[in-house]
């Protein structure tokens with residue numbers, strides 16, 4: 682089976698500054714893959730290049746063996762690449778239900794046909810998503826008043842509304858307490874297994890990375906420094922020198 686995602690020699694420069702250089706990654710269906718690297722290593726840029734929010738200066742991105750390089754973000758999303766946006770796409774004055782429903786509606790607009798009983802389907806889908814991300818009891822809460830952990834669950838619900846095959850999560854546990862981190866990781870793992878999702882995430886917390894990642898790509902100054910199984914990456918002297926050593 683071909684990889685779900687294949688990035689080949691992608692480079693991005695901003696006015697001559699090379700943020701990502703010759704970046705390669707493959708993610709297999711069902712895999713939990715992680716990109717790590719120090720601040721400024723190019724992780725967010727790599728995500729943006731995959732989701733179409735940035736266009737590569739050179740190189741190609743393939744999803745399901747289809748060349749998606751340069752396609753618009755909403756087209757890439759429609760093809761099955763979802764992404765969480767660190768709260769920026771939550772409407773704080775709307776309820777949790779309304780936020781997820783808006784995301785479901787936005788996706789459904791492009792997939793429902795004229796004869797589909799849209800409203801009922803959308804309500805059922807919205808409740809199902811809220812249950813999946815553990816927010817059923819918070820359906821009527823105002824989103825802006827949610828705890829930080831619940832807001833992250835809401836981000837996840839919104840990202841899942843497009844029914845992605847590949848989900849990109851940018852630091853899904855950022856700012857969480859150790860207890861919130863543990864339950865968030867359990868929830869993400871559970872959702873990925875239940876839905877047969879493929880995950881690509883970035884993360885600063887090494888305990889999180891080594892607990893769930895099946896494959897790790899290490900970025901350093903915009904280039905891939907190492908790639909492999911968690912144990913291989915952990916033992917790699919170069920990785921220890923430039924990255925792990927800094928945080929331990």
Ligand SMILES: Nc1ncnc2c1ncn2[C@@H]1O[C@H](COP(=O)(O)OP(=O)(O)OP(=O)(O)O)[C@@H](O)[C@H]1O
Pocket residue numbers: 695698699700718719720721722723724725726727
């Ligand atoms: N739009 C842009 N214009 C110019 N430089 C940029 C732009 N976006 C990112 N950069 C630069 O590219 C480099 C990589 O940034 P990026 O945000 O991808 O790193 P990161 O690994 O996600 O960092 P962090 O862990 O701090 O989020 C940084 O030096 C950053 O300043």
